[in-house]
Amino acid sequence: MIGSFRRIPNFLLKLPFRMTAVAYSGNSPSARNQEAETHFGFETVMESEKWRKVHNVFAEVASSYDLMNDAMSLGIHRIWKDILIEKLAPVAGGNKLLDMAGGTGDIAFRYLKYLNNLPFDVDQATNHVTVSDINQNMLDVGQERFAKMNFKLNQSTIDWVCADAEELPFDDNSYTAYTIAFGIRNVTHIEKALSEAHRVLRPGGRFLCLEFSYVTNDYLRWFYDQYSFQVIPPMGQILASQWQPYQYLVESIRKFPKQEAFKTLIEDAGFKCVEYENLTGGVCAIHSGFKL
Ligand SMILES: C[S@@+](CC[C@H](N)C(=O)[O-])C[C@H]1O[C@@H](n2cnc3c(N)ncnc32)[C@H](O)[C@@H]1O
Numbered sequence: 001m002i003g004s005f006r007r008i009p010n011f012l013l014k015l016p017f018r019m020t021a022v023a024y025s026g027n028s029p030s031a032r033n034q035e036a037e038t039h040f041g042f043e044t045v046m047e048s049e050k051w052r053k054v055h056n057v058f059a060e061v062a063s064s065y066d067l068m069n070d071a072m073s074l075g076i077h078r079i080w081k082d083i084l085i086e087k088l089a090p091v092a093g094g095n096k097l098l099d100m101a102g103g104t105g106d107i108a109f110r111y112l113k114y115l116n117n118l119p120f121d122v123d124q125a126t127n128h129v130t131v132s133d134i135n136q137n138m139l140d141v142g143q144e145r146f147a148k149m150n151f152k153l154n155q156s157t158i159d160w161v162c163a164d165a166e167e168l169p170f171d172d173n174s175y176t177a178y179t180i181a182f183g184i185r186n187v188t189h190i191e192k193a194l195s196e197a198h199r200v201l202r203p204g205g206r207f208l209c210l211e212f213s214y215v216t217n218d219y220l221r222w223f224y225d226q227y228s229f230q231v232i233p234p235m236g237q238i239l240a241s242q243w244q245p246y247q248y249l250v251e252s253i254r255k256f257p258k259q260e261a262f263k264t265l266i267e268d269a270g271f272k273c274v275e276y277e278n279l280t281g282g283v284c285a286i287h288s289g290f291k292l
Contacts, residue, residue: 038188041251047188051164054186055135057245058103062137064240065104066145071239072232072246077106080284081181084210085110087277087286088177092118093126098175098200100165100193101183102131105142108158109149111179125157130175132161132168133183165193173202181210185256194269201291207271211262212253213278213285220281228253259285 035046040053061068069077090097090111099107108131115127133139139160146158163169165180165187178197187193197207215221228250236246257265259276262285266274271289278285 039252039255041248041255043251050188051134053248054188057248058133058135058186059137060242061240061245062104062135062141064242065138065141066106068236068240068246069106071235076280080210080279080286081106081110083279084179084181084208084286085114087288088179088206088208090115090127090177092120095127095177096175097129097177097179098168098170099129099131100133100168100178100180100197101186102133102179102181103135103138103142103183105131105145107179107181108142109146112157127157129158130161130170131158132163132165134162134164136162166196167192168196168200170200172199175200175205176202177206177208179208179210182212184209185211185252190257190265191269194266194271198270198291203291205291207266207287207289207291209262209266209287210284211287212256213262213282214258215282216278217281224283259287262287 035048037044038047038050039045040050045053058065073080084107088097088111092115095115097108097111099105099111102108108129111129112127131139131142139162143160161169165183166189178201180193180197184190184193201207215224232250233243233246237243240246256262259278259282263274263276266287266289270291272292274287274289276285276287
């Protein structure tokens with residue numbers, strides 16, 4: 001299934017936006033005029049334009065993504081991701097994880113490592129992880145990383161599917177867990193992505209979302225804002241020769257719903273027992289819930 005759901009052919013992505021929208025949606029001119037606006041960072045854009053802009057951001061940063069993650073977070077993103085997997089705590093066998101917006105595979109690799117390191121023999125053949133992302137460039141980097149790793153499992157334990165979180169090419173009730181780390185903030189219709197997450201999970205399945213959130217302490221928030229806006233884009237320019245994707249990163253974080261509002265969206269999608277935990281004073285939060 002590698003790369004089988006690349007939604008828009010490359011030649012269409014290169015066309016000016018309006019032409020892409022016509023070819024893609026088939027809407028009449030009046031329908032296009034009525035298209036809703038949304039935000040891309042602090043910029044107001046048409047909804048269909050956001051998809052393309054987000055796609056371009058991650059296509060541009062794919063090769064430097066892992067380096068920049070370590071640099072920007074001083075390596076702390078590794079701890080946040082470890083906490084996510086410890087919360088999920090997969091048991092010995094029969095696990096089927098969908099790691100959505102999985103990018104270069106960080107969550108999937110931690111998940112497999114966790115299963116590999118369980119203190120008893122695990123029938124790895126019964127475990128599976130699907131890494132899915134809208135951006136083939138990010139998945140390509142992930143596959144290269146995976147090829148260099150030494151897991152006690154065969155290649156069929158992981159697959160890589162290029163797909164949109166809002167329109168998943170997976171059957172109903174097919175996964176035991178769904179994770180999304182630093183991905184949902186980029187999705188145009190968060191409600192649709194949550195509803196798709198709910199659809200593909202089996203009853204009893206776990207939803208876990210790691211995302212930047214709202215820093216609750218005033219002093220820490222002031223410091224974090226200075227760091228975000230004054231340091232991160234210049235750092236992107238110096239280390240990856242890219243300013244704009246990192247400007248988008250810090251802006252998109254500010255546009256994302258705060259902890260309680262996001263919790264309500266998850267509940268509205270049908271999840272039960274929804275709760276969240278703030279990490280590093282709310283720089284990030286892990287929201288979790290169950291499909292019952
Ligand atoms: C900040 S990266 C996170 C990657 C990885 N989860 C991690 O924690 O390192 C965000 C990812 O979301 C993906 N993405 C953005 N919009 C998406 C969508 N609508 N559907 C699926 N993936 C999407 C991007 O391509 C990108 O790989």
